[in-house]
Amino acid sequence: MTEFCKMVLPDIVKTLYFLAMLLLLGACGSSTDPLSITKSGVEMPVDMQFGFNMIDFEVELDTIRSGDTFGKIMLSRDADFQKVDQAARQSRSSFDLRKIQLGKPYRILKSCDSLQQPLVFIYENDFLNYTVVDLREEVKVYEQKHPYELVERQLSGVIEGSLYETLQRQGIDQNLSQELANIYAWNIDFFRLYEGDKFKVIAHERKLRDGTMAGIKSIKAAVFEHRGDTYYAFAANVNEKTLQTEYYDEKGESLRRTFLKAPLKFNAYRISSRYNLQRKIAFYGNRTRAHKGTDYAAPVGTPIIATADGEVIEATRRGGNGIYAKIRHNGTYSTQYLHMKALNVKKGQRVRQGDIIGWIGMTGNTSGPHVCYRFWKNGRQVDPLQEKLPAAAPIAKSFATSYFEYIKLPFEQLACIPYPGENDLNSWPEITINNENALTSKKP
Ligand SMILES: [Zn+2]
Known part of the structure; x- marks a missing residue:
């Protein structure tokens, strides 16, 4: 809907349009923003998606089919050839439009006049990321993330086969296996897990406004039982030098091991x-x-x-x-x-x-x-003497008190997470995270 479209629409048409949009949005099933209603009555509805007010456009929703290319999709709808070509080349430095995948959804936002000119192409890379090609004026190609909030999620599993297979069987996001492998790289060989090894995890997961879970972002705390040993991991951001999140165990030792400088003791070499x-x-x-x-x-x-x-x-x-x-x-x-x-x-x-x-x-x-x-x-x-090997210092003395205070809650939480098959009476409410370090509890 252009400025012009808005000006000539009488109120009654606006109202009809509003109702029509309600039905239309319902059909898409992806409306995220409430319609705006003010004291003065019904205003033009706002349906912000992907950073655009969908009400301003004729929206076509489709999925990538066999043989589709960005160029083919746009040119078959009479988009400007030069702009399409320019966008295709420009995209190679961000999300390469040649990598669009079969079955992924896309939207074309067209002008609301009779020409229905394709103006914007929006491709959904995954639940979280999308790529926008904006041909309206100067060609713009960019990748964006949907707004999300982080929620705390509790997961557990008992290893049967590989970690990958175990997560898949239990319907757990595969990002978790990568996160766990990073955290426990020095403690657990994930290529050699044992049947019956088990884990509990408190993870931060991305949740989109429509409730879609869009992948685990990080692990707050975990415990992994491997070959009879128990390995705790708590995320803490207390390293003043690196300013990075590191994982420490229940004793404040870093989970990252470093190599001894030499295979002999006491400098007797x-x-x-x-x-x-x-x-x-x-x-x-x-x-x-x-x-x-x-x-x-x-x-x-x-x-x-x-x-x-x-x-x-x-x-x-x-x-x-x-x-x-x-x-x-x-x-x-x-x-x-x-x-x-x-x-x-x-x-x-x-x-x-x-x-x-x-x-x-x-x-x-x-x-x-x-x-x-x-x-x-x-x-x-x-040459190990030339390798930048991971450093691993324990929690600094100055942070020790606050660290041990901080891990009390996740430690208790981990204890309460049941393994699959165990009873589930102790499960915790979903917690919304405003800041990854400071938590606020919300009722489920
Ligand atoms: Zn030698």
């Missing part, structure tokens, strides 16, 4: 050879041979320790490596320890950071007693 891709090595007749490890020289029999928690995935004797162990820490990192005199671990064993896994020796290709420490990231050997 010297680095005899660093990671060096150009190293010439006497053992091989001084030919260049990449050294993808760091050698720590120490007397035969010196204990070698695991630099982080993990699972021993190799513990054997093989060729030039001699007696060695390899530990998988998480989906990203593994470490390897070569030339041992003897092993103190077996394949499949879980080790904690600092556990003695073997002793310095001279097995395999080596000219003196040392451990060759190899550091694997995503399946490739890298």
Whole structure:
């Protein structure tokens, strides 16, 4: 409806139009804003959606069909070719319109005159995000999020198969698996969950105005029971350096583990050879041979320790490596320890950071007693001394009191969440979150 349209409409027509719009909006089923009614009587209705007053346009709602492209959709409705072309090119720096997917809904806002000229194209990327192509004047292409509020949601699950399968079976948003994997990267190997492992989560979930749940944004608190151990995680934003949300356990320890700087204790070592891709090595007749490890020289029999928690995935004797162990820490990192005199671990064993896994020796290709420490990231050997490894400090003393006070409530809440199949009498009301750190309780 243009300004012109509004001026010539007599009141009675306005009223009829108002009623017609009510029916129309009902048919779309997506009206979000109340119609505006003032003391002076019925005014022009307002139906704000996607940042546009839908009343101002003739709205066509459809879904992407096989063979549809943005250009095809718009040009078949006589949109300006140059503008459509410009929009298509412009979109490549934001949401690329070539990536529109079959079955996704879109709207075309057309002029309300007899020309019904397509002016705006709105594509719904998902429940939360949408892309707007505005051809009215200067071509504009942008991505927006629907307004949402965060609500607190309580979830729990018992692992059957993978985490992904478990969440899917229980109808839980898959974002949760990514969030959990990030939080517990150093504690739990999500590729090796056990049947019967279980979790409870207090999550912040996005809720759109029409009540649609549009995905988990973050986790406030969680507890994961894995192989008989219980791992708590509470979100806190108390790191003055990073200003980022970190997760700490019930004792105030960071959930992010860092690697020990060396696989030997007490500085009883010297680095005899660093990671060096150009190293010439006497053992091989001084030919260049990449050294993808760091050698720590120490007397035969010196204990070698695991630099982080993990699972021993190799513990054997093989060729030039001699007696060695390899530990998988998480989906990203593994470490390897070569030339041992003897092993103190077996394949499949879980080790904690600092556990003695073997002793310095001279097995395999080596000219003196040392451990060759190899550091694997995503399946490739890298130099740990150059890697930006995650830092992990516990809660600062100055925040400890408020932290332990703060976690009391989520700790109790977690305890009250039932596992699937348990009775549900203790379930909590939905809580609306005004600020992710400050909570206000609302009646269900
Ligand atoms: Zn080496």
